[in-house]
Amino acid sequence: MKTPVSTSRRKAGRPKQGATARDGDTERRILEAARVIFVRRGTAGARMQEIAEEAGVNAALLHYYFKSKDGLAQAVFREAASRILPEVLRTLGSDAPIETRIEHVVHRYIDVLREHPFLPGYVLGELSFHPERIVAMAHEATAQGNGPREMLARLGRDLAARAAAGEMQLMMPEQFLVNLVSLCVFPFAARPMLAALVNLDGPAFDLFLEARRAELPGFIIRALRP
Amino acid sequence: MKTPVSTSRRKAGRPKQGATARDGDTERRILEAARVIFVRRGTAGARMQEIAEEAGVNAALLHYYFKSKDGLAQAVFREAASRILPEVLRTLGSDAPIETRIEHVVHRYIDVLREHPFLPGYVLGELSFHPERIVAMAHEATAQGNGPREMLARLGRDLAARAAAGEMQLMMPEQFLVNLVSLCVFPFAARPMLAALVNLDGPAFDLFLEARRAELPGFIIRALRP
DNA sequence: GTCTATATTGTGATAGAC
């Protein structure tokens, strides 16, 4: 009998292939289903029953693998947030020219979010309703040395150097970071509003994103000129 | 006995001043309390009991004035969304020079959101988890003639004219609108993340916003240069 | 209009057989 529970648990002995779970690891199936349902309904709106059905497993198994609904919710939020945060921060802290970093971040961000278009709404909702979740994650990242603080400090030095050389506006790195992320992420979170208000739905939204991916780097770079 | 319920209901005969409700209109007290709780917890996370306590009234009264929890939720969302949408759209469709409109929108947006800093997180969460709500609102606005479509069309003509005169980049009005709104709204929705990741909390966030209010119009106007 | 009491269902969680 294996010890269940815990956030960082991983498969420790294959299941016996019960009749219901057609393939692969049950725990993974549950986690994927939970991601789908939590992202769609929000943490409070999600139902364990619906997650079980989405995963095609018995509802009691959710508690076997993850202790509680909150355990599942935390696991899902971690995964979601770490999918749209760290890589971009890393890119932004590289030693390429700022213009190159901007282009990389914009392209990468929009590409990732096109594959997970509902993540921003979910993450922003969670941030608002469960702000404590992000705090724990930030602590870990900082402890690992992946901390965004160093990245921001380096970015600030680079911006200041370019400004001193008369090549750019002087701008606080925090403002720069927020501008960049806002312009990439917000359109996804606001998608339902754009669809309802200005008919930016379905294929129109895809075209909008394609144009945005191409134009946004230039928009930001022009805004940085002195 | 007065007919209760319905979204657009207003006070029709003062209450008898029950012992509990210290002052004023009970319905209004409930609606205000509902706003506080729904914004804090999200629609699904909010509890009718907590709203009643926040309002200082008996829980049964919530159902007397608003038929159901969903009725209350709709009323709150309408109020919230109409607080951060229509005015800005109107400003953007004025006949002042584009540069002036940008400055007006940025200042107005940031001022309004500083008074209601948790609205963006709530509205974006609702958009994601209850996209159907915004559709109804958009229909009404369009029916009223307040429609954002005309505003966007006018804005598009103005942008095209300035581009033809060689004074600006050519840009689709949708992209322009999204850029402007993203840069104003996103920082509020992402506030918990900024606080955890780069220490932008409390007074630091206020200073950040003050600087942003001053710098953002220039940032956007520079980005529009040819 | 406001209150108490209660109906009724929903929902997270666990015990225990297999």
Added chain:
DNA sequence: GTCTATCACAATATAGAC
């Protein structure tokens, strides 16, 4: 590991007295 059965309680909603 997975299932069935069930517990315990939370939560929306209503009935009816005042």
